[in-house]
Amino acid sequence: MTNNKSDLIIAIFLLCFSGIMINDASNIRDLGFEGMKADAWPRVVLWMLVVMSSVMLGKSYFQFKTENHKDNSTFKINFSKFKNALLCFGMFIFFLSTLDYLGMLLGGIVFVFGLLTLLGGFSMKLGIKHLSISVLSIGFMWMVFTFGLRVMLPEGEILRVW
Amino acid sequence: MFDIILQAGASVLLDPLTLGLMAIGTLAGLLAGAIPGFTIAMGVILTLPFTFGMSPIQGLATMMGVFVGGLSGGLMSGMLTGIPGTPSSVATTFDGFPMVRAGKPGLALGLGLWSSFFGGMISAVILVALAPQLAFLGLEFGPWDYFSLIIFALTITVSLSGDNMVKGLIAGLLGLFAACVGEDEINGVARFAFGSDYIRQGFAFLPVLIGLFAFSQLLSDVEDSRKAKAPLMAKTADPVRVEHRKAIALVIRNWINLFRSSFIGIFTGILPAAGGSISNILAYDQAKKAAKNRDEFGKGAVDGIIAPESANNATAGGALIMMMALGIPGDIVTAVMLGALMIHNIIPGPSFIQDEPMLAYGVFIAFFAAHFFMVGLQAFSLRLFLLVTRIPMYVLASVILAYCAIGVFALHNITFDIWVMFGFGVIGYFMRKLGFPLAPMILGVVLGKLAELNIARAIGTSDDYFLFLTRPWSLFFLLMAIVSILFPFYQNASKDSLFSKIYVPISMMVLSFPLFLMGSPVRMIIAAILLLTGSFLIYKRTVSLKTI
Numbered sequence: 159m160t161n162n163k164s165d166l167i168i169a170i171f172l173l174c175f176s177g178i179m180i181n182d183a184s185n186i187r188d189l190g191f192e193g194m195k196a197d198a199w200p201r202v203v204l205w206m207l208v209v210m211s212s213v214m215l216g217k218s219y220f221q222f223k224t225e226n227h228k229d230n231s232t233f234k235i236n237f238s239k240f241k242n243a244l245l246c247f248g249m250f251i252f253f254l255s256t257l258d259y260l261g262m263l264l265g266g267i268v269f270v271f272g273l274l275t276l277l278g279g280f281s282m283k284l285g286i287k288h289l290s291i292s293v294l295s296i297g298f299m300w301m302v303f304t305f306g307l308r309v310m311l312p313e314g315e316i317l318r319v320w
Numbered sequence: 321m322f323d324i325i326l327q328a329g330a331s332v333l334l335d336p337l338t339l340g341l342m343a344i345g346t347l348a349g350l351l352a353g354a355i356p357g358f359t360i361a362m363g364v365i366l367t368l369p370f371t372f373g374m375s376p377i378q379g380l381a382t383m384m385g386v387f388v389g390g391l392s393g394g395l396m397s398g399m400l401t402g403i404p405g406t407p408s409s410v411a412t413t414f415d416g417f418p419m420v421r422a423g424k425p426g427l428a429l430g431l432g433l434w435s436s437f438f439g440g441m442i443s444a445v446i447l448v449a450l451a452p453q454l455a456f457l458g459l460e461f462g463p464w465d466y467f468s469l470i471i472f473a474l475t476i477t478v479s480l481s482g483d484n485m486v487k488g489l490i491a492g493l494l495g496l497f498a499a500c501v502g503e504d505e506i507n508g509v510a511r512f513a514f515g516s517d518y519i520r521q522g523f524a525f526l527p528v529l530i531g532l533f534a535f536s537q538l539l540s541d542v543e544d545s546r547k548a549k550a551p552l553m554a555k556t557a558d559p560v561r562v563e564h565r566k567a568i569a570l571v572i573r574n575w576i577n578l579f580r581s582s583f584i585g586i587f588t589g590i591l592p593a594a595g596g597s598i599s600n601i602l603a604y605d606q607a608k609k610a611a612k613n614r615d616e617f618g619k620g621a622v623d624g625i626i627a628p629e630s631a632n633n634a635t636a637g638g639a640l641i642m643m644m645a646l647g648i649p650g651d652i653v654t655a656v657m658l659g660a661l662m663i664h665n666i667i668p669g670p671s672f673i674q675d676e677p678m679l680a681y682g683v684f685i686a687f688f689a690a691h692f693f694m695v696g697l698q699a700f701s702l703r704l705f706l707l708v709t710r711i712p713m714y715v716l717a718s719v720i721l722a723y724c725a726i727g728v729f730a731l732h733n734i735t736f737d738i739w740v741m742f743g744f745g746v747i748g749y750f751m752r753k754l755g756f757p758l759a760p761m762i763l764g765v766v767l768g769k770l771a772e773l774n775i776a777r778a779i780g781t782s783d784d785y786f787l788f789l790t791r792p793w794s795l796f797f798l799l800m801a802i803v804s805i806l807f808p809f810y811q812n813a814s815k816d817s818l819f820s821k822i823y824v825p826i827s828m829m830v831l832s833f834p835l836f837l838m839g840s841p842v843r844m845i846i847a848a849i850l851l852l853t854g855s856f857l858i859y860k861r862t863v864s865l866k867t868i
Contacts, residue, residue, distance in 0.1 A: 164754055172490065179497070179512060187509045193780035196509040199772040200500040207493045214486050242548065243539045243749060246721065250742055253725070257735055266722045273721065277542055277714040278549055295719045299726050307373040309730040 162222040169215035176208045245276045261314020266296035325448075328681035331377055333689060338378050342686065345382040346693040349389025350701035351708060354397045354405040360390030360596075361652040362534050366720070368526060368660055369727030376664040376679055381686035383660060387653055388440060388690035391596060391633050392698070395432035396705055400425065400560070408596025408632040411604035415617065415624030422620050425560040430567025431625040433698050435578065438571055439630030440691040442582040443589070443637025447644075448684050451673065454645035458670030461646075463777035464787050468797035470771045473592035473648050476804040477760045480591075480598065485808055487756045495764020496771065498523055498744075505769055506776050518736040525659045527728045527741035528765050533652070534724055535745025536752055538717040548714040562699060570622050577607050577623050578630050585631035589638020592763070595651035596632035603631030633691070640687060644668055644680055647770070652759055655766045663731070796834035803827045821861045828854035 352363030371379030394409030399416035478488035502522020607627035835847035
């Protein structure tokens with residue numbers, strides 16, 4: 159994906175985003191008080207975003223158009239480049255979705271172990287190493303926050319039942 | 321005032337817990353600064369959750385330790401392996417690494433260490449002297465002036481943070497928009513909540529910041545599978561005995577360079593968004609220009625180490641001046657500190673030093689004391705650094721990602737904050753990939769509410785919108801904003817172009833106008849100097865053009 163192609167897509171995305179938000183700004187209640195209304199400042203920001211996104215759109219379009227004569231490659235996103243980031247996103251979503259059941263201690267250990275295995279590979283030796291790292295690191299942090307800083311971290315239904 | 325300084329000093333220096341926390345903070349900062357891929361801002365952000373349970377002064381002292389430690393930590397990896405730990409130690413490697421390779425690692429580290437120490441001390445003195453004066457000046461500001469100052473802070477961040485100004489402006493606007501989400505500060509009306517009670521509360525500052533900065537950085541660090549699995553540093557170094565006495569003598573002997581570089585650092589720090597990454601290169605460049613033996617630069621010159629290291633530590637003092645006196649963060653690290661103060665229900669501004677003198681002077685003293693910890697802990701942190709560099713990045717990233725989640729949860733004890741961090745982490749990651757600078761967005765998030773509050777106050781006080789242009793301070797900051805927006809064009813313009821020739825003198829002449837309007841004798845003298853210098857430069861350049 160060339161820069162101008164991605165800029166073009168991002169500019170269109172930002173324009174759509176600004177449009178949706180400007181539309182939603184009309185739902186902001188007016189309490190009828192004197193002075194600046196609650197929707198005034200966000201509208202200013204969003205209209206400026208529209209202007210800047212339009213500038214980006216125009217700039218990337220013209221650059222893309224001139225480049226297009228030389229380069230006729232199709233639009234492609236190299237997912238393999240983002241593989242590790244996507245794995246992190248996936249693991250994090252899993253961690254957050256199961257937080258109510260597993261709690262911060264178990265969920266954290268599962269998250270760290272899972273991520274270490276996905277990013278670092280799996281073998282018996284690595285598995286033991288990853289498990290020890292996840293148990294020790296999360297266990298330590300859990301103890302610091304629970305007993306040191308008195309933060310009530312999510313317990314999780316599994317531990318509660320147990 | 322002296323008794324307040326003494327009391328504040330006692331609250332920091334005589335409290336073993338505060339001192340212990342500062343020592344831990346400094347050690348963490350030294351390590352965070354030394355590890356390539358980690359930044360000082362990330363170190364400070366990750367320290368923030370631990371400070372929730374502390375008193376404001378303990379929390380700030382801990383973060384001050386991380387800040388000062390981080391600024392000096394970068395020199396260890398830069399000198400010993402040639403890979404700068406942080407952007408603020410890039411120029412240190414130019415001469416530090418060759419000196420180490422020439423067989424003088426102890427002297428190189430000593431020079432870096434003591435230059436950082438003296439640079440920090442000079443800026444600490446300036447901080448104590450200047451911040452209250454600047455705060456006094458800030459009491460003159462009305463909401464119009466404050467709003468214009470925020471606009472200036474955002475535009476200068478945009479102009480200094482990357483090649484693509486449009487993307488920088490978009491990032492800043494996205495930050496301002498993120499600050500609009502949730503209940504509005506003035507009327508308490510929900511905005512962009514889409515029916516969610518959680519979004520109605522708005523995005524808390526910390527999850528947004530951790531997501532944008534730390535989460536996205538960690539994802540970038542593990543992007544390349546091969547690099548992520550390898551130890552943090554391919555090159556390793558042996559423990560070194562630092563040559564303290566020789567280094568101190570050399571730093572003191574080169575005092576002109578030390579003071580010049582420190583003042584460059586302080587000035588750069590005062591400018592919003594211009595941090596140590598700029599000051600260390602500027603100071604190195606000036607030291608090289610001023611040196612008699614320029615040929616030695618790049619081969620292990622003593623001045624080439626003193627300049628960047630004293631400048632980057634002095635930058636911290638400059639950035640703190642702006643944050644403490646006006647409530648405007650000088651860089652991302654001070655933006656985080658501002659957020660930390662807000663979490664403790666303290667809002668820095670012109671009246672902050674007067675209203676909370678114990679806390680304000682406590683911060684000054686913590687900054688001062690952190691430099692002593694930095695010197696004392698350098699040798700120990702060097703050993704730790706050599707151990708940490710054997711760990712692969714994917715291990716550190718996985719553990720820190722989990723820590724981020726726990727830290728963010730600790731803020732309000734709600735899972736929604738972790739989702740916010742994750743959401744902004746994804747946004748931050750793609751923004752990095754697409755070439756959007758993150759600094760303007762972070763500043764937008766930090767200053768968004770303040771900007772809205774001030775513009776609302778201004779409009780509530782008077783319907784006259786021209787006050788933004790007729791009030792001298794407001795006009796001054798708006799003109800500064802225009803000058804800063806034009807700065808990248810000046811940087812890219814060819815030396816012979818008309819724009820490049822007139823940019824500086826015209827800027828000086830234009831900025832003199834609001835200073836004349838202020839009326840006070842000192843400001844009128846400064847205005848006259850600016851006007852005369854600008855006119856002289858224009859005259860000189862016109863004559864040189866005619867001669868050609």
